[in-house]
Amino acid sequence: MDTQILAAVVEADLGAARAQMALSLGWHIIVACLGVGMPAITLIAEWRGHRTGSPEYQRLAWRWAKAMGVLFAVGAVSGTILSFEMGLLWPGLMGIYGEVIGLPFAMEGIAFFIEAIFLGIYLYTWDRLPPVPHMLSGVPVVVAGVASAFFVVTANAWMQQPVGFDVSNDRIVAVDPWAAMFNPATPPQTVHMILAAFMVAGFLMASVYAVALLRGRNDRYHRLGFLIPFTVAAVITPIQIGVGDWAAHFVAENQPAKLAAMEGVFDTGRGVPLHLGGVVVDDEMRYSLNIPNGLSLLAHWDPNAEITGLEEFPEEDRPPVNVVHWSFQLMVGIGFALLGLAVWQAVAWWRFRTLPRSPWFLRAAALSGVASVLALESGWVVTEVGRQPWIVYGVLRTSEAVNPAPGLVYGFVVVSVVYVVLTVATVYVMRRLARDGPESVAPQERDVTDHRAT
Amino acid sequence: MPLPEITLAVLWLGLTAYVLFGGADFGGGAWDLLAGGAERGSRQRALVEHSIGPVWEANHVWLIFVIVLAWTGLPSVFAAVASTLYIPLTLVALGIIARGAAFAFRKASTELWQKRLFGATFAFSSVVTPFFLGAVAGAIASGRVPPGIAEGDLFTSWINPTSLISGALAVGTAAYLAAVYLIRDAQRFGAADLAEAFRRRAAATGAIVGVLSAAGLLVLRADAPRLFAELTSGAALPFLLLSVAFGIISLLLLVWGRFYLTVRATAALAVVGLLWGWGVAQYPWLLPGVSLEDAAATGTVLAASLAALAVGALLLLPSLWLLYAISQRADEQSGNGGSTGAST
Ligand code: HDD
Ligand code: HEM
Ligand code: HEM
Numbered sequence: 001m002d003t004q005i006l007a008a009v010v011e012a013d014l015g016a017a018r019a020q021m022a023l024s025l026g027w028h029i030i031v032a033c034l035g036v037g038m039p040a041i042t043l044i045a046e047w048r049g050h051r052t053g054s055p056e057y058q059r060l061a062w063r064w065a066k067a068m069g070v071l072f073a074v075g076a077v078s079g080t081i082l083s084f085e086m087g088l089l090w091p092g093l094m095g096i097y098g099e100v101i102g103l104p105f106a107m108e109g110i111a112f113f114i115e116a117i118f119l120g121i122y123l124y125t126w127d128r129l130p131p132v133p134h135m136l137s138g139v140p141v142v143v144a145g146v147a148s149a150f151f152v153v154t155a156n157a158w159m160q161q162p163v164g165f166d167v168s169n170d171r172i173v174a175v176d177p178w179a180a181m182f183n184p185a186t187p188p189q190t191v192h193m194i195l196a197a198f199m200v201a202g203f204l205m206a207s208v209y210a211v212a213l214l215r216g217r218n219d220r221y222h223r224l225g226f227l228i229p230f231t232v233a234a235v236i237t238p239i240q241i242g243v244g245d246w247a248a249h250f251v252a253e254n255q256p257a258k259l260a261a262m263e264g265v266f267d268t269g270r271g272v273p274l275h276l277g278g279v280v281v282d283d284e285m286r287y288s289l290n291i292p293n294g295l296s297l298l299a300h301w302d303p304n305a306e307i308t309g310l311e312e313f314p315e316e317d318r319p320p321v322n323v324v325h326w327s328f329q330l331m332v333g334i335g336f337a338l339l340g341l342a343v344w345q346a347v348a349w350w351r352f353r354t355l356p357r358s359p360w361f362l363r364a365a366a367l368s369g370v371a372s373v374l375a376l377e378s379g380w381v382v383t384e385v386g387r388q389p390w391i392v393y394g395v396l397r398t399s400e401a402v403n404p405a406p407g408l409v410y411g412f413v414v415v416s417v418v419y420v421v422l423t424v425a426t427v428y429v430m431r432r433l434a435r436d437g438p439e440s441v442a443p444q445e446r447d448v449t450d451h452r453a454t
Numbered sequence: 455m456p457l458p459e460i461t462l463a464v465l466w467l468g469l470t471a472y473v474l475f476g477g478a479d480f481g482g483g484a485w486d487l488l489a490g491g492a493e494r495g496s497r498q499r500a501l502v503e504h505s506i507g508p509v510w511e512a513n514h515v516w517l518i519f520v521i522v523l524a525w526t527g528l529p530s531v532f533a534a535v536a537s538t539l540y541i542p543l544t545l546v547a548l549g550i551i552a553r554g555a556a557f558a559f560r561k562a563s564t565e566l567w568q569k570r571l572f573g574a575t576f577a578f579s580s581v582v583t584p585f586f587l588g589a590v591a592g593a594i595a596s597g598r599v600p601p602g603i604a605e606g607d608l609f610t611s612w613i614n615p616t617s618l619i620s621g622a623l624a625v626g627t628a629a630y631l632a633a634v635y636l637i638r639d640a641q642r643f644g645a646a647d648l649a650e651a652f653r654r655r656a657a658a659t660g661a662i663v664g665v666l667s668a669a670g671l672l673v674l675r676a677d678a679p680r681l682f683a684e685l686t687s688g689a690a691l692p693f694l695l696l697s698v699a700f701g702i703i704s705l706l707l708l709v710w711g712r713f714y715l716t717v718r719a720t721a722a723l724a725v726v727g728l729l730w731g732w733g734v735a736q737y738p739w740l741l742p743g744v745s746l747e748d749a750a751a752t753g754t755v756l757a758a759s760l761a762a763l764a765v766g767a768l769l770l771l772p773s774l775w776l777l778y779a780i781s782q783r784a785d786e787q788s789g790n791g792g793s794t795g796a797s798t
Pocket of ligand 1: 160185189190193196199200240241244245248258331334335336372373375376378380381383384
């Protein structure tokens with residue numbers, strides 16, 4: 001009896017640790033996407049403003065730079081929590097494999113530094129430098145942001161495809177850190193993630209202006225504020241779908257249990273259909289719409305290819321199926337919906353040189369930001385939950401990596417409360433920033449002057 | 455020097471930078487807390503905000519640098535420390551979130567009640583966070599973190615005499631450094647009265663930190679005799695003496711009331727002496743029974759990471775110089791007109 005209670009407590013702590021990791025990562029990733037995508041979009045606006053001399057571009061660039069200042073701070077602190085949590089929650093992972101994934105994180109640290117430094121310079125020299133040097137000071141921010149996304153995702157890719165090390169007696173005896181960093185999962189995952197960051201940033205920013213346009217503020221400022229980020233995101237969407245297909249092929253080759261979970265396939269076979277929708281009950285996919293031979297075709301470019309079903313894996317080696325299946329459906333569905341939106345705009349632009357007239361376009365565009373975030377989160381759920389029960393695929397189980405200290409549940413509760421408060425405050429402050437009337441002073445200058453005067 | 459030693463030295467350099475720069479940013483928050491009511495404290499708060507605004511994020515990255523280098527270079531030690539001390543470290547993490555976010559939000563908000571709310575969060579977490587960081591340092595210094603995962607006591611490992619005194623010392627040091635740095639910033643800001651106020655505060659906190667350090671030594675004697683012996687007789691002694699000497703010089707300069715740029719250096723050196731004294735005294739033992747050699751990662755990892763950091767440093771140093779130069783020059787410019795700005 002006692003051991004049963006104990007086991008339940010340990011189980012609860014493991015659940016709490018996972019939930020806490022998922023919450024902190026899922027939160028950070030949204031801000032991180034803005035941190036990767038926004039500087040580039042802002043620079044585009046600033047550059048257009050410089051070329052055309054039109055004040056709307058300049059005001060937009062300034063407004064976005066100001067928001068970036070706040071978001072970067074939030075991104076930095078939420079990222080710091082993550083690096084703590086790697087140790088606090090998963091000492092069994094870090095104590096052994098910390099050195100294997102250390103190299104990309106060390107490089108990521110440098111990238112963060114560069115990003116923080118040049119963002120500081122970019123914001124503080126807003127009207128102290130001539131336009132061209134000022135824009136140049138923003139370029140390292142863009143490069144470092146993309147680089148940090150690349151580095152951190154290589155670490156995650158290693159957890160999917162662990163290579164580049166030798167273990168004996170629970171101790172690492174040899175490491176090839178470059179091989180670990182450039183593991184087979186790295187190319188598709190990093191490209192897919194970086195494109196996702198630009199999509200999320202673009203659609204989220206565009207959503208804000210779509211709402212304003214819907215409310216009748218149909219002036220040049222708001223139209224441009226919509227068009228620049230929307231165009232960036234729209235151009236990337238079709239490429240992202242292609243890269244997603246690459247990622248799926250990769251999973252099919254290298255993580256058969258994950259692919260089977262994504263598609264809810266239990267029986268190994270040839271010519272396996274693609275399941276749309278449906279739920280898994282008692283190890284069987286029900287109520288799904290089946291496209292004959294679809295999965296074999298998509299995963300291996302061969303309608304007769306063999307797909308390994310979950311039956312091949314012992315019960316304790318299977319990831320949860322419904323979560324992974326539905327997350328995958330959601331990501332793909334949203335990807336195609338966003339593609340539709342992008343095509344709609346492209347056609348209208350090509351034929352009339354304007355936005356589509358229909359208010360439904362703006363309504364859909366107003367939702368595109370939230371939708372792209374949902375795609376992003378569900379993509380990560382596919383990747384991370386689909387990897388279960390392994391924290392390092394095939395090498396280390398999540399349950400062996402978790403901190404065995406009691407009380408993780410309380411930590412999770414406290415951290416959740418903090419994140420709720422942080423979310424409310426961030427949304428509130430961003431809304432304030434969006435609502436303030438257009439201004440003409442440099443972002444940081446004004447804060448300081450204001451503060452002095454109060 | 456062999457790779458593990460170089461790695462440890464680089465890690466300690468990062469820690470030093472974090473204490474000197476990041477620590478001062480925390481201290482700025484402490485002075486924000488003590489600045490008084492919204493009316494009376496507003497100029498002081500403006501000064502603090504102005505001084506740390508452009509640099510705190512860059513300063514903050516030093517902490518991430520230390521954490522990442524710890525798990526890369528000393529994975530098992532990192533895991534032992536993080537798992538045993540997960541309660542104070544979680545509190546540190548929450549403090550960092552509250553502080554950074556509130557600081558950014560306060561800047562972006564316009565209404566008084568919001569500024570108050572975010573300001574109070576920023577200031578309060580600025581005091582609490584270094585305390586827990588200090589307590590963690592005390593836990594390691596007094597040998598209360600055994601090797602292995604979550605092997606230490608979850609509470610007494612960080613609630614003990616050494617941890618309490620080092621926590622207090624961390625808060626005091628942060629406030630001291632901040633006050634010292636702020637004197638010069640206030641001068642440049644054209645606010646002579648604030649400079650004078652921070653001079654007095656710097657002298658007072660300096661004295662308090664001195665007393666705390668002495669008390670800390672006594673506590674160590676009872677609580678961590680080995681570390682105490684190393685500090686007072688071994689290779690660490692020169693560092694300790696250096697720290698004491700620079701501490702006294704700083705106090706004299708402060709009381710005398712001049713050379714504020716020099717005080718910045720001497721005050722920093724006093725803190726550096728303490729930090730490196732601890733490091734040298736503890737070396738080569740990281741945890742009880744675990745030496746650097748036992749814990750260090752494999753050579754290829756250390757070599758690759760150090761090489762990456764060296765290349766990174768080539769990019770970073772000029773960038774950092776540019777950031778500090780630009781923010782100081784901007785001050786100089788606004789400082790001329792600032793005498794009116796600062797006294798409104
Ligand atoms: C805007 C976001 C977005 C959109 C529209 C898509 N994805 Fe995605 N997807 C991600 C954002 C994302 C992600 C969040 O960025 C993930 C998680 C891990 C990763 O590398 O990328 C991801 C992971 C991910 C994986 C798992 C990779 C792994 O486990 O290693 C697959 C198979 C796909 N995606 C496939 C697709 C397909 C076929 C899409 C076509 C519509 C698609 N994604 C659209
Ligand atoms: C380099 C990047 C990442 C690393 C190193 C990483 C690491 C981890 C670790 C250590 C865990 C806990 C073990 C587990 O339950 O699998 C985990 C779980 C998880 N991560 Fe990641 N992660 C990364 C990126 C992300 C991102 C960006 C997300 C965004 C949403 C994410 C979503 C999740 C989720 C949902 C879980 C929980 C899995 C479960 O409940 O079973 N991960 N990740
Ligand atoms: C795929 C997932 C991730 C991406 C794309 C990503 C990207 C970023 C970016 C762009 C920033 C800069 C801050 C900003 O612009 O808002 C950032 C900050 C940070 N991230 Fe992440 N991150 C990811 C996951 C993680 C994980 C798993 C960790 C730690 C284990 C982490 C640790 C950090 C840290 C420490 C910072 C703060 C750096 C600073 O102070 O500037 N991130 N991240």
